[in-house]
Amino acid sequence: TVVPIAVNTAKLLPVARAPQSKNILTLGTLHYPPNADGIRWFLNEVFPLVRAKVPNATLTIIGKNPPQDFLLAASQHPDVVHVTGYVPELDEYMQKAALVVVPVRAGGGMRVRILEAFSRAMPVVTTTVGLEGINAVPDRDVFVKDTENEFANAVIKLLMDSQLQQQLAQSGRKFVENHYDWQVILGKMNDVYVQIHQGNA
Template sequence: MRIVSFSLVVPYPGIPHAGGEYYRRHLRALGALGHDVTVVAPDSALNRVGLARREDPGRVILVGGDLSPGMRAVDRVAALVAPHWLPPSSRRGLRRSDEVGDAVRDADFVEAHWEEMAFLLRRAAAPRPTALFAHDVPLQRELRWLRAARAQRAMTKIVWRVWRVLIVALTQPASFRSADVVVVLSDKDAGQVRRAARRSRVAAIDPPLWDPAEHHDPLLEGREAPRAAHAVFVAAFDRRENVEAAEWLLDEVWPAVRAALPEATLSLVGAHPPDSLSRRAVEGTGVTVTGYVPDLDTVYRTATAAVVPLHSGAGVKFKTIDALLRGLPVVATTVGAEGIAADDGRVPFPVTDEPQAFAAAVILALATAPTAGLETAEWARVRYSTERYTRRLVELIPELGRRTAP
């Protein structure tokens, strides 16, 4: 089957972007099903890097935006009025591209990843089936940011967040209605989409984060002896919710952990850490800010436990699943654990939003035997395997089980 896949990013091995990693594995699943996929993405410096490093030799179309002075002015206004949209200059370029139009006309199936790309599905008229893969639900994220602004009693932030909530609430339903089916990554997100756009067909699927071909080692094989009481928080620190989570961890939780375990250490691992985190990681706190690390397997092999202290954001947190897959004890907030549960609804690790309880759970996790997370890891490796994802993908979108001649 010929598939056109609209995406914000061009994925490649090692991409420091959780959604990009999920999309990379999604494309591999489509390839395993025998489909011919054309990726369409905005032309940007990051996507040109992705084009050079990608593992799949399939076709990629990068589309530049309209860079006229008038459109640049429109982009500046749109960044204030509708900041969750793709810039109008990029939208215009993608809509008007003859190469994209030809690819869509030849396609048997059209999908879009991220809500920002949903507008392109309207170009794929029936009888082609369409799908929107909503990596998260923007309104949920905006509402959490609004609650945070209210807690801070920051009036300027509150006014700005109220505006964003209203804009997203008004525009989001049209995005969800643009596709024949909306695919999300948790049952909770499915409920959010159904409430936002009642006519949408919605399906939940667990992301494919474990592939034996890439993670061929058995549990704990080759794992280095971890440093005593070493915790890690892995996140992209160019995202505000991750920075706020790290600051909460350092200010509200870590002092209690160090008081109980003076030898305890913490690594904040991820690209683009701001100076505010480095200033907090002063001598004597046991905290290290590493910046970008190309091989997270090494990070996890030397860790005793993983923490996910998020209080805002939306969608399933891949960083939580990554730690579970590697057999590490995990401590998370409610947001950090969102969408991750066994079939009986049980969450297989401590979850709390209260700083003292979080610290107590981290202290216990750091004192846990190295093999304590093996049972949870085995469960996670089945639930989040590429094999299960591929099977579920065909169950949810039967068209993807068919193969037609190119």
């Protein structure tokens, strides 16, 4: 039996997003190569496609140790790309954003930040690799896209439709409450311990 990671949905409450915002948020430990690679792919390949359809779209990249090319992009386009470095509190950034992108293309493990974004009722666009280990339903709880065009189109669709943002956000929140809240996980762990005790595991 595998017991998945959990989040405290009673503490990670939905944020009051700005539905008309055109800001896209992405976050992660930026010296971890899979995180940097995925965000670099989004910044260089996907984001220009988004801007072609939504010219006022902006990107905020949060995380410690941002690579030099991220900082360069922010310095060259200060009104478009924002690189914050590490921030202790995400709420104010989430409140200004329309959605979260998790453009991971390699690397193992479950993306806790997807569960945290679900818990905050943030719409999420990610990849098949990004969603590994999370049993969310694509197009109901989260958008899962793997090519530049598909990923860009999902982001564009959300930026242009605040009602769709709300549907995805509410569905993601409900999903994490029902499947990945720590009290739900503790119940599963208790079942495992009972099985072990009974010799049935």
